[in-house]
Amino acid sequence: MNEDAQRETERGTVVVDVVGVSRMYRTRRHESPLWRQLLKPTFETHTALNQVNLQIRAGECLGLVGPNGAGKSTMIKLLTGLLKPSSGRISVLGHEPGRLSSHFLNQIAAVFGHKTSLWWDLPVRHSFDAIRRIYRVPVEAFREDVVLFADMLHVDKLMDRTVRQLSLGERIKCEVVLALAHRPRVLMLDEPTIGVDMESKQQLRTLINRVVVERQVATLLTTHDVTDLTACCTHIAFIQGGNVFQVKAMDDLLRQFGVSRDNGGLLESRLIDTFRTRGMTTDEERTFCNTTRVNVMGEEDD
Ligand SMILES: Nc1ncnc2c1ncn2[C@@H]1O[C@H](COP(=O)(O)OP(=O)(O)OP(=O)(O)O)[C@@H](O)[C@H]1O
Structure with a gap:
């Protein structure tokens, strides 16, 4: 079956399935005297995700x-297999991410706006070459996609620059092109527009829409920018204190809030109200509320 036919068959099928997933972090407490910390370390467990259920279908951007x-990055780390759930079940394209099987890794891509997957001291082009070899993408197909996406994001002229010489926005755009060049079926974007200028944000949103619609890529997007949501998302999931308390189609949400898609300011106010109504706490309070202390020996989480 060729790629287009395969995408058509996949349209609307559940690609990401998260069932009752919780994730705890264990961290060492540092408040007692040093000798006591060494002899009898104290740890506390923090619930970053609590019994989360989520689904993403092919051709959807959640x-x-x-x-x-709230637990957004933790969710992405679980879906990419960087972390394993403490309980519950995750299936991505039928794979359990934590097993990190090569078949799974070949079909997913992730961009963390605040981290880089490009080699810092090498020209961008070298990272691209390395990734093409790692994923074993045929040269022609890879080149075709890189040219297409690099052109859309105007990064074609950056290919011979060292990554460390790039501005934050330039680097993120290169990361996105790289993430898409092996034709993933699942794309996870953790704050991809952070630090990106206005025009580049528009280009990124156009690109995300294109891969979601044309390639049926199941996409998860975390962002604090309301325009990213209205421009790219077919569905919205609300998360607070590790609990996903509502998942809605974007159009239903806009209707519920009585907001038009182009009124980002009002949507932002409605979203803030929603979280406030449920009792938005400061990070410190929330951490304390979700935390239990345990006196055990062992390693803390990364
Ligand atoms: N390695 C870790 N060890 C202990 N606690 C952690 C660790 N990573 C995250 N946390 C805690 O888990 C909770 C969820 O963190 P997470 O990074 O998933 O939030 P987020 O929604 O992505 O936040 P932001 O919008 O600020 O990026 C937070 O309370 C955070 O302090």
Whole structure:
């Protein structure tokens, strides 16, 4: 079956399935005297995600929205297999991400706006070459996609620059092109527009829409920018204090809030009200509320 026919068959099928997933972090407490910490370390367990259920279908872009510390990045780390759930079940394209099977890794891509997957001291082009070899993408197909996406994001002239010489926005745009060049079926974007200028944000949103619609890529997007949500997302999931408490189609949400898609300011106010109504706390309070202390020996989480 060729790629187009395969995409058509996949349209609307559940690609990402998260069932009752919780994730705890264990961190060492540092408040007692040093000798006591060494002899009898104390740890506390913090619930970053609590019994989360989520689904993403082929051709959908799900926006995961919530205040700082809500658990968004933790969710993405679980879906990419960087972390394993403490309980519950995750299936991405039928794979359990934590097993990191090569078949799974070949079909997903992730961009973390605040981290880089490009080699810092090498020209951008070299990272691209390395990734093409790692994913074993045929040269022609890879080149075709890189040219297409690099052109859309205006990064074609940056290919011979060292990554460390790029501005934040330039680097993120290169990361996105690289993430898409092996034709992933699942795309995870953790704050991809952070630090990106207005025009580049528009280009990124156009690109995201294109891969979601034309390639049926199941996409998860976390962002604090309301325009990213209205421009890209077919669905929205609300997360707060590790709980996903509502998942809605974007059009239904706009209707519920009585907001038009182009009124980002009003939508932002409605979203803030929604979180406030549920009792938005500061990071410190929330961490404390979700935390239990345990006196055990062991390693803390990364
Ligand atoms: N390695 C870790 N060890 C302990 N606690 C952690 C760790 N990583 C995250 N946390 C805690 O888990 C919670 C969820 O963090 P996460 O990074 O997933 O939030 P987020 O929604 O992505 O926040 P932001 O919008 O600020 O990026 C926070 O309270 C955070 O302090």
